[in-house]
Amino acid sequence: MPEHRVGTLEEFETARQELLAEEKALTRRGDELARKRRELxxxxxxxxxxxxxxxxxxxxxxxxxxxxxxxxxHFMFGPSYEAGCPVCSSIADTLDANAIHLRARDVTLICSSRAPLDKLLAYRERMGWSFDWVSTVGGDFHRDLGFLYTEDELRLFLEGDIPPMVSQMAQATGTDVFGYVTEGPGLSAYALSDGMVYRTYVTTARGLEPAMAYYGLLDRTPSGRHEQDEETHWLRRHDEYGGT
Incomplete structure (x- = not known):
């Protein structure tokens, strides 16, 4: 634990009230962005x-x-994978627990991947999840949303210095770097009205953080995310942490 400034209770309460005002402002800004999402x-x-x-x-x-x-x-589990992406797996832990609550609000939650269905269902059983998981027929669904990349699109990345974290994740999924980064994570939303399906929202990268509940909790701890200068990712599948 790094050294940190120590103060009195009065100093803490004053600083906490100042921070609370900023947190409330951020919450109101989040409400405004949520409204704008709905208006897309x-x-x-x-x-x-x-x-x-x-x-x-x-x-x-x-x-x-x-x-x-x-x-x-859009869960990163490509045809060449032997197991799902560990980061996507951590997200799925949150999704699975919330699926029943979403259903109560007229929302169906599923995961979609390009691996064969039998691989997906076997991995789901290992992880203890219960959400519906589908395998795409062809790559168009993920490709059209920007979550599937070609070798030409990845060429500059593959010819450069591969970050250790990417190699780590490729190894963890049982494929090579190209096979791993061909897939991308994402979330897409749809409405069904009068028999027509409409796409209403798409996000990826840090837009997925609401489904990574552990980050919001870590942000409230003394050390925070504490990921600076880490060459490999600390995340593991929930059955791989051992005695933690």
Whole structure:
């Protein structure tokens, strides 16, 4: 634990009240951004995407399962992977626990990956999750949303110095670096209205942090995320932490 300034209770309370005012302002700003997300124009989804599910091949509209809203987490689990991405797996821990609450608000939550369905379901059983997980038929669904990359698009990255964290994650998924970074994580949202599916929102990178609940908690600890200068990622699958 690094050294830190020590003060009196009165100094703490004064600084805490100042910080609280900023936190409340940030909350109000977050409410404003949430409103703007809801006001984004809806885009009709005209392409006939196909998905392999536990109940056969389905269209995107079928994945709502009787609800009017759909959230899809694009889980990094490519055809060459032997296990899911550890970071995506940490996100899925949060998603799985919240799926039942989302269903109560007319929202279906699923994960989508390009690996064969039997691989996905076996990994889901290992992790103890219960959300619906579908395998895309072809790569268009992830590609059209910007979560699948070609070798040409990745060439400069692959010819450069590969960050140790990327090599670590590739090894953890049982594939090579190219196989790993071909896939990208993301979240997309849809509405079903009068039989038509509309895309309403897409995000990736730090836009996924609301589904990474541990970061919000770490941000409130003395050391914070404490990731500076770390060459490898501290995250592991929840069954790999050992005696922590």
């Amino acid at each position: 124009p809806w885009v009709p989804v005209d392409k006939d995407y196909g998905f392999e599910t536990e109940n056969g091949t389905k269209a995107l509209a079928d994945l709502f399962y009787g609800r009017s809203q759909l959230l899809v987490y």
